[in-house]
Amino acid sequence: MIGRLYLQLELFNRWRTKKISNKNFLVIVALLVGLIGGFAAATLKGLTHWIAASLQNEVQSQYKYYIYLLFPLIGILLSVIYVRRFIKKGKFEHGITPIIYSISRKSSRIEPHNIYSQIITSAITVGFGGSAGLEAPIAYSGAAIGSNTGRFFGLNYKEITLLLACGAAAGISGAFNSPVAGMIFAIEILLPEFSIPVFIPLLISTATAAAVSRSLYSEPLFHLVTDDWExxxxxxxxxxxxxxxxxxxxxxxxxxxxxxxxxxxxxxxxxxxxxxxxxxxxxxxxxxxxxxxxxxxxxxxxxxxxxxxxxxxxxxxxxxxxxxxxxxxxxxxxxxxxxxxxxxxxxxxxxxxxxxxxxxxxxxxxxxxxxxxxxxxxxxxxxxxxxxxxxxxxxxxxxxxxxxxxxxxxxxxxxxxxxxxxxxxxxxxxxxxxxxxxxxxxxxxxxxxxxxxDKDRTVLSMMKLRHLLENNFTIMRPDEFAKDRNHDIIHSKRNIFPVVDYDGTFIGLIYSERLLEILLGENLDGLKMKMSELAQQPIDIIEMGTNMEVVMQKMKKEDVWMLPVIDEKGKYKGFLSKSAVFNKYRALLMRQAAYLEQ
Known part of the structure; x- marks a missing residue:
């Protein structure tokens, strides 16, 4: 059944790429995101206020405000139980910060459960008296709607990012009945750079969300009568x-x-x-x-x-x-x-x-x-x-x-x-x-x-070290001699040979010049030395997870073109070169330029 659904979706995506331009399709999808986002906002407001009203109306005694002492505790407890019981995979987060992180470091991907989990947990928390707002949860829920809708239709990064922003904007618009503020929120907080064309999907999604939310939950947030200011x-x-x-x-x-x-x-x-x-x-x-x-x-x-x-x-x-x-x-x-x-x-x-x-x-x-x-x-x-x-x-x-x-x-x-x-x-x-x-x-x-x-710092922050690793190096074992690896050394296209123990632990590295001197008889003592004895420590070592800005600072400081990479246990993972970083840098700049041209 799921296989057939994926097949139909793939056929639809092929058809729409031929019949509908991406710009027009984004407007259609933004409308869909706005509809769902507006419904989610109305649901969250209605559910929260129903819980709060039910609790307050049920308690009529003179001691009702003493009983309120327990309600926030119950709400937070129920929220924690829900997260630990029903969200076992991944980490449940809240607020605007994870949305920004998803755009910067996770290719704008947000887990689907956030569509409903944000609504459930925030309604329970605030409905039971938790002293917080509903706007961040509905923005998160809307962002999840936009992100997963974009992934559902097989869109690329820049299109998914735009739909994520449309979803978050729709959530704010529906929560406050304020489409303009929702659109500006997306541009000011979520979209680092934008061009005029992105306004169209944002306008569509926020206006739609406001209309849907108002039709389902029309109670205004505030009433103010003012003529002017002095x-x-x-x-x-x-x-x-x-x-x-x-x-x-x-x-x-x-x-x-x-x-x-x-x-x-x-x-x-x-x-x-x-x-x-x-x-x-x-x-x-x-x-x-x-x-x-x-x-x-x-x-x-x-x-x-x-x-x-x-x-x-x-x-x-x-x-x-x-x-x-x-x-x-x-x-x-x-x-x-x-x-x-x-x-x-x-x-x-x-x-x-x-x-x-x-x-x-x-x-x-x-x-x-x-x-x-x-x-x-x-x-x-x-x-x-x-x-x-x-x-x-x-x-x-x-x-x-x-x-x-x-x-x-x-x-x-x-x-x-x-x-x-x-x-x-x-x-x-x-x-x-x-x-x-x-x-x-x-x-x-x-x-x-x-x-x-800071353009350079921003582009570097978008890079992931694991995607830049180079692994086509000939690995030497610590108990081997140069003559044992004669063929591999001569035919290697690299001039660096990492020495790695059998359990994967990085020991050091050897440059090809030294090994060739040994094999050509120019260093007779080297013929009797094991690889572990010939190995030398690199100028510096990079650990997996190191920020790319720190990596480039190390390379610049030591004036090296390539450094070995290890994990937190000292296991060899590969090498990182400036060439790989520069190539990725150019690719990211081209992607950003394409994003701004849409």
Whole structure:
């Protein structure tokens, strides 16, 4: 049955390559990716909100918020159990970073199970109160849809990469009902370089996803009514952006610190217990941390500022303005901790949504606090919206995505100038300290980041050492003599002979000049010496898995054309030459040029 399906698919691909150009076919497939991505986004939102509503509606007693202490723990535990029970092959990852890694190092291939696994685990995690966002999981699910659809139709790397970006953009578009922001997200975060023609598939997929998602789940994320912004408030917008820019640096460093801390906990269930209990306590103290947290932002936009303290132990003091401001500021830091605890514990989600919440709360605290001084009268709703864009821009290094996303999901196009000001300011503040975003920092440190700021480094990072190995060398054994291998030495096309033990361990190498001197009688002592005695150590050795940039630095430093390669156990794998690297370099440049010409 499967064999017949593959045969029919192969026949179809042959037919479509003759009848439909690749550009036209990509538009058709982008439409398909958009349809599936929009359905996936609606499914994720609907499932998550159904779980959350079911849990909250079922608990009606006065102790309901004490019971909420357990819900995050249960959600994270169920998510971990699902991953360990149903995803046994490969590694389950979450966030935007693995998508970028797939483009840079895995030929844009994403495992098919991510199409549904991202939806299931994130719906459970966030639905049960995990303090994370749904946007990264749906982007991952959409990217998996695009990647596997491209592979299904036998497309090449550049086409699969474009469809992967279309899928991720469709996920963002469907999650927020924001097609423009989805398209810009794909270009700004996922596609390192692009040309005008890539807009067409992206537009098709994001528009389709938004339409499908809206038809299945039409509830808007935010409602904002604003007429305009006031010129005198520009200096305050700049002040807010400066504060949020500093906070984005703090958040990036907290991300690294917590990730390193959690890496020391090897037992996955111990992570669940530690994180679940910690998260439950945080939600008990700050109820607005439960789930995504968008409801709190909407209450602020509606003018219900006192509701920030609702359901908390401080609710009786909601009429004290400065206490509201102080509680909001503490909630921002609690949200940053809660989101990262959720993600590092084994739960699934992203920092996309938490970034919006933290920025919105800071925008509220800043403007509401300034109004309490009586010195100025700022539009609290406007500053809340602008704060969301500021945080997203600084944390993600995506100012354009932040601007258009906030404008679309709030209807705040009248705030375009403040949005542009704060997005640019927070981006440059964070970028001045953090060269890479939280999504790309780890990849950059590992040399796996595809970036066009440094063309040579980028191309080298795309190379895989195992694909550049040369193995057509005549191997010598340590107990052999030169005369035993007379024929092989004379007829070898290589001037280097690796000496390798019978178990594959690399011992050293011998140059052909020395062996020929021995065979021609110019070195009589050499006739009595074994290969192990004749072998010499190379100037340097390359281990499998070494970054190609490091390899080229070694070759340049020692001024050598070829170096031996061994694995982590010292086993001989072959040689790497500059010729192989340069040939691959040219091939990758040609592939990139073809990508840009589409």
């Amino acid at each position: 010129f005198h408030a520009l200096i305050y917008y700049f002040g807010l952006a400066t504060i949020i820019g500093g906070f984005s640096i703090y958040f990036a460093r907290l991300t690294t610190w917590l990730k390193n801390l959690y890496s020391k906990i090897t037992n996955p269930y111990r992570k669940v217990w530690v994180s679940g209990i910690s998260l439950g306590i945080l939600i008990f103290l700050f109820p607005s941390l439960y789930g995504e947290g968008y409801i709190t932002i909407q209450k602020i936009l509606d003018g219900s500022h006192q509701d920030i303290l609702s359901n908390s132990m401080f609710s009786r003091y909601s009429d004290i303005g400065w206490l509201v401001v102080a509680f909001t500021i503490v909630t921002v830091f609690a949200k940053s901790l809660a989101a990262l605890v959720t993600l590092n514990s084994g739960g699934n989600g992203g920092v996309f949504g938490p970034s919006l919440i933290m920025g919105g709360l800071m925008g509220f605290a800043f403007s509401y606090g300034m109004n309490l001084t009586g010195l100025v009268d700022l539009n609290v709703a406007n500053f809340t919206v602008v704060g969301m864009a500021a945080a997203l821009s600084g944390i993600m290094h995506a100012p354009l995505t932040a601007i258009f996303l906030i404008a679309e999901i709030t209807g705040g196009y009248a705030l375009m100038v403040p949005l542009m000001l704060v997005a640019a300011t927070t981006y440059f503040i964070n970028r001045a300290v953090q060269k890479h975003s939280i999504y790309t920092k780890v990849l950059a440190e590992q040399g796996d980041l595809l970036t066009y700021e």
